[in-house]
Amino acid sequence: MTQPVLLDVTKGVAKITLNRPERGNAINQPMADALMDLALRYANEPKVRCVVLTGAGKMFCVGGDISDFANNDVGTGAFLGRLAGTLHQAMTLFASMKKPMICLVNGPAAGAGLSMAISGDIVLADPSAHFTAAYLGIGLTPDGGMTWLLPRLVGMRAAQEIILTNRRVGSAEAADIGLITRLVKEGELEREGADLADQLTSGAVTSMGAARRLLQESFASGFASQMDRELTSITAAGESPEGREGISAFLERRAPDFRKHPKE
Known part of the structure; x- marks a missing residue:
């Protein structure tokens, strides 16, 4: 079949x-x-x-x-x-x-x-x-x-x-x-x-997931409350393996390797 x-x-x-x-x-x-x-x-x-x-x-x-x-x-x-x-x-x-x-x-x-x-x-x-x-x-x-x-x-x-x-x-x-x-x-x-x-x-998949969630929530949210969601999200992203790799790669002038930092 x-x-x-x-x-x-x-x-x-x-x-x-x-x-x-x-x-x-x-x-x-x-x-x-x-x-x-x-x-x-x-x-x-x-x-x-x-x-x-x-x-x-x-x-x-x-x-x-x-x-x-x-x-x-x-x-x-x-x-x-x-x-x-x-x-x-x-x-x-x-x-x-x-x-x-x-x-x-x-x-x-x-x-x-x-x-x-x-x-x-x-x-x-x-x-x-x-x-x-x-x-x-x-x-x-x-x-x-x-x-x-x-x-x-x-x-x-x-x-x-x-x-x-x-x-x-x-x-x-x-x-x-x-x-x-x-x-x-x-x-x-x-x-x-x-x-x-x-x-x-090859990109920051965890951050993509967070971004797609923010976009979906935006139509049901006021401007200030959506910025609160963005604040919570970017704070978490900054402490994530992807965030640390992305920032380090930028400062070291190299391409980030997000595949070495799988989704949490």
């Missing part, structure tokens, strides 16, 4: 590949379960310094496998509750882990596939990629964190249009409006993704 998700761990990078290309990498329960297992395993694995998420074949992910929604023994609501609930737990773990996450969008992303595609700290996309909310076309509402992520990335007005009209956003426009980080040249996604992962894993 084909594995719904593939895993490759190399040089501190855990690359996770959605692997149902014949179904557009549609999310079924086995795929959601596999993502949950990998999130539990690698979110807190110190030897893994970066997580990469991509899709097999020509599509990133078309969202939930609609053929499963009605063809089950528990009813559509209960089925969706388990499927979305499992996916949400996995995405929460990925969002809160103390290491960066890269999404390589190799093709179209729709529904929860769109939610996953834009969940990375850095999102690179192939020119063939396009993005569609898709939910209201089948009478459902967004999941996968879409209503949290979209307004923060593109603004409320654009998020409203994308979700309510199901308008397709092309890859070039996605880069222009901030839905993705950068559009790469055709055929260059894997190479650019590997270069980026190598750059991040």
Whole structure:
């Protein structure tokens, strides 16, 4: 039986590949379960310094496998509750882990596939990629964190249009409006993704984790309270192995070696 998700761990990078290309990498329960297992395993694995998420074949992910929604023994609501609930737990773990996450969008992303595609700290996309909310076309509402992520990335007005009209956003426009980080040249996604992962894993990963947490908290925080969080964070960073190495390297006019100081 084909594995719904593939895993490759190399040089501190855990690359996770959605692997149902014949179904557009549609999310079924086995795929959601596999993502949950990998999130539990690698979110807190110190030897893994970066997580990469991509899709097999020509599509990133078309969202939930609609053929499963009605063809089950528990009813559509209960089925969706388990499927979305499992996916949400996995995405929460990925969002809160103390290491960066890269999404390589190799093709179209729709529904929860769109939610996953834009969940990375850095999102690179192939020119063939396009993005569609898709939910209201089948009478459902967004999941996968879409209503949290979209307004923060593109603004409320654009998020409203994308979700309510199901308008397709092309890859070039996605880069222009901030839905993705950068559009790469055709055929260059894997190479650019590997270069980026190598750059991040060579960096101060513990500090990256703290920075991503500060960014996530900032929208729910006032200016003064956010600066208090920054103060607590930079104080801790200054006493950390990474902080000591970074400062020493700067004063000694050499490149820091953060790999010798693994995450605490």
